[in-house]
Amino acid sequence: MKVLLNGGVAGRGMKILSERFGDRVSLAQMSAGDEAATIAGHLAWAEVMISINYDAAMPPAPNLKLLQIPASGLDAITLAAVPAQAAVCNVYEHEVAIAEYTFNGMLEWVVGLARRNAAFKGGDWTGTPSLGGATRGELSGMTVGCLGYGNIGRAIARRALAFDMNVMALTRNPRALEPEPTFMGGYGDLGKVLAAVDFLVICCPLTEGTRGIIGAGELAAMKDSAVVINVARGPIADEDALFAALSNGVIGGAVLDTWYQYPSADDQEIRPSKQPFHELDNVLMTPHISGWSEGQQQRRWARTGDNIEALMAGGDLINLIRPAQP
8 A cells, every 4th residue: 555644744654654554555755845746756656645735736646545634624625626536534533632721721710820830939929818818710610612512522521521510512513412511502502602601612613604703792792701712723713803802801811722824934933813912911822732742643643544454454434524436
């Protein structure tokens, strides 16, 4: 089996797949910086391609049987451009890491271990009962809303229920799902959730239906103490409206991991937004690392290897997005 790995993310698999398959597969790697003729040769050779992007600019791939996306999102995949004879699959396995990140954000907001540590090391006793300090809140009894109730939303809900939190979930197709949330609704029920939550976790896919779904009106409907946590895609929350709400105290704060602008080879120091979120004291921000754990990588490459095995043996593919067409 001839397996082509494309780009820096896919390159991680060279060692893992080599150790798993040995001489049962032939491995090659390419990147966008390769010569056009080199890329064309690779695509003509490949039976399996592992890549987070595929569009109409790709050269012909007459032998391709499987496009394996080593991530969950299809943002950079043009399905119509993938040869009809090739199946298309993705992987998840990021829900554990993202759920832990989300809880880190919520706990930091309520307990404030990192900021209290920094302040106390500087001699600040603020909050101590010895001096009659103000009490803090507890996650127990608070309400978290999951905008999206797929693998990530359900992983967050399992942890939230263990913390005795209330869980309100919204999904495109409401149905019985485990764990059972306190409230389950469709996107049309967004208003009910916004008014009730202490934390709104954005964990749904970016589609034309969800782009900008959290706008000025939605943010105004939330408690002025509520916190938005975005671990999905930046544009699901309107960029300007979110900044204005945070700047003007419409909501309490935000934990932001996904953005509106990303670095490239030509601009590696680009700010993540045209708005200066980094100047706001009520924002915790990270460079899209919520799902990027070692466990996630090991699990993703294991599932990718399982699909290569299935293709070789004529078995069923995992996370099939589009079957091969005869």
